[in-house]
Amino acid sequence: MTALLDRAPLGVAVRVTRIDWNAISVDEGRRLREFGLMEGCEIVPLHRGSLFSRDPLALTIGRMKIIIRSRQAAAIEVEPAAA
Incomplete structure (x- = not known):
């Protein structure tokens, strides 16, 4: 069962199954790849923005927090x- 990362439960490890590279800019895509965010990697969503906003989303990729x-x-x- 797949879901979008912006709706994934916090604190639960998920695996990236697909990234719609056309939905983000070339620079954003390059940045995400440099951080190791690509199909097949395992990430953990940590927390979302403020009380009134879901933006931004903090997550871990390996030992790194980004x-x-x-919208990404x-x-x-x-x-x-x-x-």
């Missing part, structure tokens, strides 16, 4: 990571 915008997260499909 922040992405909700909406272009990323994920599934539960294998236990």
Whole structure:
């Protein structure tokens, strides 16, 4: 069962199944690839913006913590990571 990263539960490891590279700019795509965010990687959504906003989204990729915008997260499909 796949879902979009912007709706994934916090604190639960997920695996990236697909990224709609056309939905984000070339520079944003390059930045995400440099951080290692690509199909097949495992990530953990940590927390979302403020009380009134879902933007931005903090997540871990390996040992690194990064922040992405909700619209970028909406272009990323994920599934539960294998236990």
